Amino acid sequence: MTQDLLARIDQRTRLAGHNRLALLLFRLGGRQLFGVNVFKVQEVLRRPCLFRVPGLPEQFAGVADVRGRSVPVLDLGRAIGHPERQDDGLPGYLVVTEFNRSVQGFLVGGVERIVNIAVEDIQPPPDLGAEAGYLTAVTRHQDELIQVIDVESVLADISQARMDADLPPEYALPADAPPMQVLVVDDSRVARQQIRSVLDQLGVGVTLLSDGRQALDHLVQIHAGGERPAERYAMIVSDIEMPAMDGYTLTTEIRRNPALADLFVLLHTSLSGVFNTSMVQSVGADAFVAKYSPHDLAEHVLRRLREVAATVGMRLSEPA
Template identity: 80%
Template sequence: MSDNLLDRIDQRTRLAGHNRLALLLFRLGGRQLFGVNVFKVREVLRRPALFQVPGLAREFAGVADVRGRSVPVLDLGMSIRHPERDGHGEPGYLVVTEFNRSVQGFLVSEVDRIVNVAVEEIHPPPESAAEKSYLTAVTRYGDALIQVLDVESVLADISHARMDARLDPALALPAGAPPMQVLVVDDSRVARQQIRGVLDQLAVGVTLLSDGRQALDHLLQLDAAGERPSQRYALVVSDIEMPAMDGYTLTTEIRRHPGLADLFVLLHTSLSGVFNTSMVQSVGANAFVAKYSPHELAEHVLERLQAVAGQAGGSASPAPQRVQPTS
């Protein structure tokens, strides 16, 4: 599996923007299949030797030396409290991932395969399950139910990542700027909280939605009601990898619709890879920033808000409102 995994990942980059998602499937003990976005995976190895480091949370199995780099390793089954984790011995495989500008490993019991799934076949999890089980989506492969994990939230919760990073006081709108709103689209609970924390400090109204289809429907409803979406929202901050509709496709649909085409779109993703820049340009996004640096995100957002404030000439926008994601 590990010999040609990276080659297969490279081949999958052509799926980006075509509303398809490649998932690495694995088990955590028992028969249940889980999935993670292939673009977050660097390689898969048989379980290497692990070195203990004092002070790590118990969910960390240790640190692995992966090609000369020390990589913290989480026992994924233990971290999500998977009921089938116990009684199946020690996990035998290490999935090395890269997202949010960091590299980390997850121990899993068995690696199954890579599958290519149409995004419209990937659905948000039941609302009651999303917060408790770290699910970001569910889909099917053949007769099997696939639970897609939000590994960003798993890592953030175990490592107690802060959601309230304080911005430089210099990052602020000028006095007298009109009230403005931002539409945030992200399927990750952690990412939504992080982005909202940044925008709250900029005194900006926030509408939160959890996938591209919800966002497009919302924008189309505004347009159909006679309200120009670009007058309500100074910008759209969208993740790329999401169920139902990815960020590339959302941007493409925005640019195709005459009532939405003038929206400013900032793509914000945990994925690494040179394909991001070319895809951002090809779908017509205005800007791209990698997750997660609150200061870089704030700088990009503030640049746009300042431009809108200058164009508005002091005219008021609708009062800010907050819409919670449906999943």
């Protein structure tokens, strides 16, 4: 089964830009079905030998040697407090992932299959407070509820990763730069906090939305109110993999709409391992940066904001 899964993972990367999401489905020892974006998955293995490493948080089962590389392995059921988790009755599977420029493993009870879900059928998770903080979306397949796990948030909560990163003084706009706003679109709570921290330090106003459909509706409403969206927002920073509407489709819809077409779009995604540069170009994005480096993000944002500031300054200096 594992070999078949791996063969199909490569095929699923062709879904990018078609507003569909491929999910690897798995269970954590009970009946509940979970999913993770298959673009983040490098491979699926039967549970290998795990080695304990001093200092690892208790939610980590240890470290695995995967093709000569030491990969930290998180017991996903324990990490999210799943009541039906497989409490080391062994064997289980190891899902090896790559995102945010790093490789990590997740120990799960059983791997099911890969499914192809229309993005419009993927909904934001119910508002259940902190208990559902690990969910990024929910959907259904063959009458089964699928909970899509925000693995970035799970890891960040366990490691108590700082959401902020101090930028050096040179990462700054000119003192006389006009006030500017940036629209941030990302379904991950952790990612939104990280991006906001960078933009706050740059002194930029921020609007946060959690999926492409919300963003598109928001921009259309701004235009309907008599304001040019490109004058309100100096740029859009958008994730690619999101429920309701992915970043590729959002960018395509922006370029198709004459009222929105002049917006600057920066795509910002954790899927650097399988990222397709030609896809970004084909949908009309202006730039791309892989998650998550606060300095790389700040450099891309500043480059655009300085362009906007210079343009506004030129307009202000023009004779009436």
